[in-house]
């Protein structure tokens with residue numbers, strides 16, 4: 241599928257986002273659940289740039305992250321990653337936060353990495369191939385700047401969200417702008433995540449896109465009441481019950497606490513039930529619940545642990561930054577002309 245267009249998407253990934261140079265080593269990892277079409281296309285693109293691709297395909301582990309360790313060829317995999325210039329991860333049972341990942345990242349300070357877990361031809365053509373990735377990257381960096389500058393944020397949606405919070409001063413944002421520089425580790429482009437001052441989050445969150453894991457793609461909205469960052473009530477139909485059962489199953493009070501908010505800004509993303517794409521739907525906001533990863537808490541080494549994590553999507557969000565309108569039902573309307581123009585450019589698909 242898309243065997244012609246895929247090479248174009250992979251070329252954009254390596255050339256525009258990683259700035260791969262002649263002679264660099266590009267290690268592409270995958271497992272037996274991965275799409276080998278995207279793997280092959282990426283290796284072809286590396287050759288087109290006169291770089292040196294190396295494909296490592298492993299038997300799919302029975303778990304992800306550290307849970308994958310038991311099934312991985314740890315020593316040879318780690319050895320290759322420790323020396324790579326570029327690492328593209330297409331594993332379905334992901335290596336992110338596995339022992340080979342941790343050891344490679346600690347030892348290889350030049351490594352440029354992107355996590356593209358669960359990538360398939362359709363997703364890659366829509367979210368990378370048709371997207372002006374450079375324009376999206378510039379827009380996202382500006383969005384991070386204006387959002388970070390605000391002290392207080394209010395988010396509403398047509399489905400009934402109305403929630404407010406303050407920022408935690410001196411806490412970094414995690415912006416997936418698509419650009420991967422020296423030593424950087426990135427996720428797929430089109431998302432900005434951050435963890436607010438958790439005890440200041442109050443109001444109503446209504447998920448109307450998807451909740452993954454637990455309910456999946458939603459047929460009816462799920463309403464959460466939030467008091468000081470804690471979920472005190474979950475209302476709705478069968479999907480609300482599925483979420484509540486999921487959170488309760490861990491017998492862990494932290495699983496009822498908010499972990500992060502994210503903006504979605506990939507102009508090619510559509511709601512499919514695949515959370516990697518859902519959380520990038522343009523103009524949506526996402527709320528994470530449970531574990532807070534270390535990448536979201538620059539001020540708290542190790543993050544805020546909980547048994548697990550789930551994410552829910554609120555479509556067509558309206559966002560006020562210190563009372564000034566930034567997003568109106570999913571469209572960028574302010575606060576400056578510059579950001580409106582950057583959004584316009586970023587939204588233009590290339591084909």
Ligand SMILES: [Fe+2]
Nearest residue numbers: 528529550551
């Ligand atoms: Fe999340």
